[in-house]
Amino acid sequence: MIQQRAKPLVPMLQFVPLAVVAAFLLTLGGCAGSAAVAPQAGMIKEDSPPPRAEDFPKRDAVKWKEGAFPSTEALRTMRTGMGKDEVRELLGSPHFSEGIAGVREWNYFFHFHTGKGPEFTTCQYMVRFNRDMLTNGMYWKEPDCAMLVDPPQVKPIPAVVTPSPAPAPAQKVTLGADGLFRFDGGSLADLQPAGRAKIEQLAAEIKRSFRKLNYVAVTGHTDRLGSESYNEKLSLARANTVAELLAQGGVPKGVIRTAGMGERQPLAQCPGAAKTPALVACLQPNRRVEIEVSGDR
Structure with a gap:
């Protein structure tokens, strides 16, 4: 019998398509390493x-x-x-x-x-x-x-130390967003009549009670329903609207600052992921606008 020689394997690599080689190299580049x-x-x-x-x-x-x-x-x-x-x-x-x-x-x-x-x-x-x-x-x-990504927390401005008695602690007022704005709204046009009246009354109270204001911090909050970016945007829009109405009511614009915290500081923890009426009601305390006032009475 005539014995056939085994063909060398190396030359076979000459016939591998270049596309296959390129794909192999691309796979190496995309791996986690x-x-x-x-x-x-x-x-x-x-x-x-x-x-x-x-x-x-x-x-x-x-x-x-x-x-x-x-x-x-x-x-x-x-x-x-x-x-x-x-x-x-x-x-x-x-x-x-x-x-x-x-x-x-x-x-x-x-x-x-x-x-x-x-x-x-x-x-x-x-x-x-x-x-x-x-x-x-x-x-x-x-x-x-x-x-x-990590916005600074709203912090009270420290009062200037003087020989006079220590200033009174800052006053905080919390307004439920459900009573201020229409659902998913945050502009002046979205304010409900009762909500507008509450803010106007608060502006009058601030003017009447404080002879000097250090700051007025307005912070918006939402519940966890919806995307994080949407909630941050909505909370800031609501804080800006309340601040604008306070300024219209006579609170000096220069002492007002705003922040939108989105869903990051909840007051109520509620189970469930599906948006049901029960879950929406349970999360109601998280939908709010907080107004902190510091000054001399």
Whole structure:
């Protein structure tokens, strides 16, 4: 018998389609990076300092040009030591073209509502990974953008220390939003007659009771029904409307400040997820506007 020679395996690789090779490389670039990948030339160093504004990619280089409105809760969840799959689950894929393999930096193009109608502001966000492809730093190009994720709490302004007796503690008034506005409304046009009367009466009481005002803090709150971004926008709109009506009633505009806390400071905890009449009624205490007044009587 004539013995046939075994054909070499290596030449067969010549017939693998280039598309298959490219797909394989692309898969490597998108993985969470459970194994260490040697950094390529030009990649960030392990001990690189925080990025400067010029280290962020230019906005006109964004691949996903429409950007995204992120979940602030997802951004608050970000921490060091997370893999790429965890980051992608929270924030989605990066919005810029970051390369294929060994990528150590993801950049995002995020939008946040300002609370003034449809207006929004845009921020750039960078996530850096170490050589094990785990997050080791998260950065905003614009420092003020961090406050959009974790807004400062409204804090009383400390009174100036004088030899006179200590000023009286700040007075807080809580108005139920259900009695002020129509359902899901937050503008002056959405105020119910009884709600407008309450605010006008409160403005008159403030003018009558205080000879000097330190501040008037107006804070809007919502329940947990609806999206987080919608609730933050609605709570701020309601606070701004109440503040505007107080100013119309004679309270000096310069001492009034507003904040919208959305659903973050509930008074009532109610079980259930479906929007039923019983759940809406149970969550009623959370839908409110708080007015805190500090001054000399």
